Amino acid sequence: MPSRTTGGTGPVATTKTAPTDPDSTATAGDEKEAGHLNSPLVLTLLLLTAVMFQDPIRGALSAPVMQSWMTVFVAVLVQALPFLVLGVLLSAAIAVFVPPSFFARALPRRPALAVPVAGAAGAVLPGCECASVPVAGALVRRGVTPAAALAFLLSAPAINPIVLTATAVAFPGDPEMVLARFVASLLVACAMGWLWHRLGRTDWLRTPARTPYDGQGKGAAFWGSVRHDVTHAGGFLVIGAMAAATLKAVVPAQWLVLAAGHPVLSVLALAVLAVLLSICSEADAFVAASLTQFSLTARLTFLVVGPMVDLKLFAMQAGTFGRAFALRFAPATLALAVVVSALTGTVLL
Amino acid sequence: MNRLAQSALLFLLGATLLHAGTTDLYLRYVKEGLRPLVLLAGAVLIATAAATLYYDRRAPAGGHHHEPRVSWLLTLPVLALILVAPPALGSYSASHTGTALTKPFGFPALPAGDGPLRLAVADYAGRAIYDKGRSLRDRDLRITGFVTLDRDGTPYLVRMGLNCCAADAQPVKIALTGDVPPVLRPDTWLEITGRYTPRRTRDPVNNGPVPYLEVTASRPVPPPHDPYDETWNT
Numbered sequence A: 001m002p003s004r005t006t007g008g009t010g011p012v013a014t015t016k017t018a019p020t021d022p023d024s025t026a027t028a029g030d031e032k033e034a035g036h037l038n039s040p041l042v043l044t045l046l047l048l049t050a051v052m053f054q055d056p057i058r059g060a061l062s063a064p065v066m067q068s069w070m071t072v073f074v075a076v077l078v079q080a081l082p083f084l085v086l087g088v089l090l091s092a093a094i095a096v097f098v099p100p101s102f103f104a105r106a107l108p109r110r111p112a113l114a115v116p117v118a119g120a121a122g123a124v125l126p127g128c129e130c131a132s133v134p135v136a137g138a139l140v141r142r143g144v145t146p147a148a149a150l151a152f153l154l155s156a157p158a159i160n161p162i163v164l165t166a167t168a169v170a171f172p173g174d175p176e177m178v179l180a181r182f183v184a185s186l187l188v189a190c191a192m193g194w195l196w197h198r199l200g201r202t203d204w205l206r207t208p209a210r211t212p213y214d215g216q217g218k219g220a221a222f223w224g225s226v227r228h229d230v231t232h233a234g235g236f237l238v239i240g241a242m243a244a245a246t247l248k249a250v251v252p253a254q255w256l257v258l259a260a261g262h263p264v265l266s267v268l269a270l271a272v273l274a275v276l277l278s279i280c281s282e283a284d285a286f287v288a289a290s291l292t293q294f295s296l297t298a299r300l301t302f303l304v305v306g307p308m309v310d311l312k313l314f315a316m317q318a319g320t321f322g323r324a325f326a327l328r329f330a331p332a333t334l335a336l337a338v339v340v341s342a343l344t345g346t347v348l349l
Numbered sequence B: 001m002n003r004l005a006q007s008a009l010l011f012l013l014g015a016t017l018l019h020a021g022t023t024d025l026y027l028r029y030v031k032e033g034l035r036p037l038v039l040l041a042g043a044v045l046i047a048t049a050a051a052t053l054y055y056d057r058r059a060p061a062g063g064h065h066h067e068p069r070v071s072w073l074l075t076l077p078v079l080a081l082i083l084v085a086p087p088a089l090g091s092y093s094a095s096h097t098g099t100a101l102t103k104p105f106g107f108p109a110l111p112a113g114d115g116p117l118r119l120a121v122a123d124y125a126g127r128a129i130y131d132k133g134r135s136l137r138d139r140d141l142r143i144t145g146f147v148t149l150d151r152d153g154t155p156y157l158v159r160m161g162l163n164c165c166a167a168d169a170q171p172v173k174i175a176l177t178g179d180v181p182p183v184l185r186p187d188t189w190l191e192i193t194g195r196y197t198p199r200r201t202r203d204p205v206n207n208g209p210v211p212y213l214e215v216t217a218s219r220p221v222p223p224p225h226d227p228y229d230e231t232w233n234t
Helices: A002-033 A039-052 A054-060 A064-097 A100-106 A111-124 A129-141 A146-159 A161-170 A176-199 A218-250 A254-260 A263-277 A284-290 A296-305 A311-321 A323-348 B003-022 B024-028 B032-058 B069-084 B091-096 B121-130
Strands: B117-119 B141-149 B155-161 B170-178 B189-202 B209-220
Touching (some): A039 A054, A039 B003, A039 B069, A054 B069, A064 A129, A064 A218, A064 B003, A064 B024, A064 B032, A111 A146, A111 A176, A129 A146, A129 A311, A161 A176, A176 A323, A218 A263, A218 A311, A218 B003, A218 B032, A218 B069, A254 A263, A263 A296, A263 A323, A296 A323, A311 A323, B003 B024, B003 B032, B003 B069, B024 B032, B091 B155, B117 B121, B121 B155, B121 B170, B141 B170, B170 B189
Parallel strands (some): B170 B209
Antiparallel strands (some): B141 B155, B141 B189, B155 B170, B189 B209
């Protein structure tokens, strides 16, 4: 009997390790680098422990607040992950298959002109803000001037056809809302691009560090880029989803009613709400439509701010471009978006 | 987290999305239309995991650069979906959010007939408030939703409406009067038979209009296939 058990386990172990000989040297190097902490082992232990203690975990999470928190958290992720994956695939394709010379030819050489062109090009990326962050990162890596890539980052989630159609459906009585959203979003995106061109410093922007893919085949480079971006941006998406779920579960809706009556306060209140809620830009128009106690200008602010600055986006920008960048870029965008949408609302609505 | 652990995690995440997308689980979190995208994302994640293993085996990268620690957070959605699978938003969220009733585009004629007329919560509320119940009078109505009690115990029949995902879900509420069951537990799904009444009230949360329904009979029913109402404002 004992000989049978050793005979049973021994070959399995050898067949598993034998073909991965080069792999095991890599793991050995990793172990040396990370001390005795081996991440696959930690992951396995973590999952097994969670399964072992599933009953106490479920018990701790059964309060209604926690359940609602979890539902929103999971919902934001399940909804955003497909768009993140699409954006990551597109960004990997740009990084691997599109040569840098293409962008040099497609965009005007002068950054001041490249900004509006890139901003308007945002109209062709059908998706929400989770897709535009990795794509903008890939553009910067491919040598597109950061000012233009940032204009694209801000405009793409707000002015693409899917989002504009959703806006038209949500505001059937106010078709000028679609125009106002388009104009205000494009204006803010271009203004932020120009502002970055004038005032931005390259050391604020951490160009995404990564191993060069030049030595590898195209397939390895493509999938390597996808793996890196999903695990990286995905982690920051989790942070953003946790923040959004917390605020949705904690912030009471009553204070909105108080702010709705005041013209200036209502604009500011909805700008803050857009940042906190972190709703996907394809759905925010419907939420804005239901905030009927607010003026159209205030709701326009909600629609312009949301796709450009929100908690989940901030976490993802900090992950892709560095914290020093996100801490300067997001507040400036927020201020500009509020001013521009208030002005656009006054003129158009 | 090294590449082996990353591909394991990507595989788990992809498998979790496929599991949610192939069962009705995803309907608790996102709208039905996102299903192909959820399945596609799951497949791409699994393919990424497989490709990482494949290329690592063929040509292992020599130097190990620092991999982001933040990837560890991706274990949270996997655990949340596998271990807990939180329920669709219910009475807690409904009692903390104001009714999101907006004026409907029009009031299409309702089918005639003797039997009770099936109506969605939002349809009843819209007709009761914005059409003064013109098409609802003198008819038996049958409405399904879940029970929510507000702070002083007033019972509401609620359905959450959804545009994209549960983060933007908003309730539409009907207050109950008449032959209301004596014991009501929040989150119980009820099929209520009743009649229109012109009485109305205001939602304590956002001061939005809430119509009443005169209950004549009610019975508990299982939650519907899709817990959210996706039709109410599209």
